Amino acid sequence: xxxxxIQSETPGEMNATLRALARTMSDGGARVVGAVQVxxxxxxxDAPIDMDLELLPDGEVIRISQRLGPGSSGCRLDPAxxxxxxxxxxxxxxxxxxxxxxxxxxxxxxxxxxxxxLIGAALAEGVPVVVGVAPAKLSAFQEFAGELSQEIxxxxxxxxxxxxxxxxxxx
Numbered sequence: 001x002x003x004x005x006i007q008s009e010t011p012g013e014m015n016a017t018l019r020a021l022a023r024t025m026s027d028g029g030a031r032v033v034g035a036v037q038v039x040x041x042x043x044x045x046d047a048p049i050d051m052d053l054e055l056l057p058d059g060e061v062i063r064i065s066q067r068l069g070p071g072s073s074g075c076r077l078d079p080a081x082x083x084x085x086x087x088x089x090x091x092x093x094x095x096x097x098x099x100x101x102x103x104x105x106x107x108x109x110x111x112x113x114x115x116x117x118l119i120g121a122a123l124a125e126g127v128p129v130v131v132g133v134a135p136a137k138l139s140a141f142q143e144f145a146g147e148l149s150q151e152i153x154x155x156x157x158x159x160x161x162x163x164x165x166x167x168x169x170x171x
Contacts, residue, residue: 002128003145004162006154007135013154014132018101020156022056025099032056033092034101035085053085082114090118102131110140
């Protein structure tokens with residue numbers, strides 16, 4: 001059972017790193033499932049970004065943000081769309097995978113929803129997992145993962161090496 005997590009204070013860095021890892025591992029023949037986040041600037045300059053999940057391995061995109069209207073300050077995550085993405089990823093994991101990538105252990109995961117059960121299912125099946133963890137959710141992630149997770153630098157090469165170590169140790 002192997003679990004790695006990355007962190008970054010730089011906006012967008014975890015997303016870019018996880019996307020690059022998915023591409024690198026897929027190009028090397030690994031069956032990669034999960035989701036990477038793609039943020040898109042909204043049409044209006046003062047509007048918040050749109051958050052999409054690109055589902056692996058085929059690139060299907062699901063918008064997980066919702067527009068709440070001017071002046072709103074609530075959470076923009078669309079929980080129904082997040083759960084749709086989780087369901088698709090669950091089916092893909094069940095079809096076989098060498099690596100699960102989860103864009104973020106966020107508020108929903110901290111509360112026991114979102115990708116949390118999928119992470120556990122992958123680990124139970126012996127599929128290594130890489131998760132992005134926002135600094136604000138690190139304590140909730142550590143409570144969930146215990147001593148199991150290893151922090152890896154937010155660098156594609158470091159993550160690739162961790163994944164390949166796992167593959168070579170399984171042989």
